[in-house]
Amino acid sequence: MPYEPPTHRVERSIRALTGARLVAGVDEVGRGAWAGPVTVCAAVTGLRRPPEGLTDSKLLTPLRRAALTEVLTDWVTSYALGHASPQEIDALGMTAALRLAAVRALEGLPERPDAVILDGKHDYLGAPWQVRTVIKGDQSCVAVAAASVIAKVRRDAMLAELGTAHPEFAFDSNAGYPSPVHRAALAELGPTPHHRLSWAYMDALPRWRHLKLPSHRDAAADETLEDAGQLGMF
Structure with missing residues (x-):
């Protein structure tokens, strides 16, 4: 399906309105997974022309994503990853865990950005960061698309x-x-140390339900959004 390539339009707008010099694009993956961390990437790209084929990672095949990442990690001005573990997700809830991972990513950059473009409509980062949220930013903004991939x-x-x-x-x-x-492995073997034990799927595992931890409302909501076979898409 044809798609419009991402641009620097939002970054240029932020620079013009705020005087920001360094603008980072931020995107996350793993929000709706049942196992593993939630991962956030912060990428700074400047205003250079992006590599051919750059777009939201969900629109790319695994092979194309892997090839593009090899190009992107050399092409971007800088990037850093931040993770929040399943244990941190269970303890904090998803919104706070996302913020933790995002701050880790942003603080991992060689230079603190003046502004952040955050994919989506919810600002889970907040003060003191200067944030612009952009729905489908991973398709429309170069830095966010790079972070997504x-x-x-x-x-x-x-x-x-x-x-x-x-x-x-x-x-x-x-x-x-x-x-x-x-799902079949969970029912038979129970959760691994990499599973999120506060999530609602634990209620459907009679043999392992006793391992469930108290849930957080935001975590449960995020799980519901992405719990229908969206295998690794987010």
Whole structure:
């Protein structure tokens, strides 16, 4: 399906209105997974022409994402990743865990950005960061699209590595999202140390329900949004 390539329009607007010099694009992946961390990438790209084919990671095949990431990691001015573990998600709820991962990513950049373009409509970052939220920013903004692709590829690789100790869960193919193989392994074997134990799926596991932790309303809401076979898409 044809798509419009991302542009620097939002970044130029932020620079013109606020005088910001360094603008970072931020995107997350793993929000709706049942296992693994939520991962945030912060990317600074400047106003250079982006690599051919750059767009939201969900619109790219795994092979194209991997090839593009090799180009992007050299092309971007800088980037950094931040993660919040399943244990932190259980303890804090998803909104706070997202903020934690995002701050870790932003603070991992060599220079603190003056402004942040955040994918989506909700500002989970907040003060003291100067944030512009952009719905479908991973399709329309160059820096956010770059962050989207890098975050997806790096988290997928992380889940594949975690899955070597738990091959029955097929983390290498589902990235911790609820595929049929993942669901069947959970029912039979119970959760691994990489699972989010406060989430509602635990209620449907009679043998393992006793392991469920108290849930957070925001985590449950995020789970519901992405719990229908959206295998690693976010």
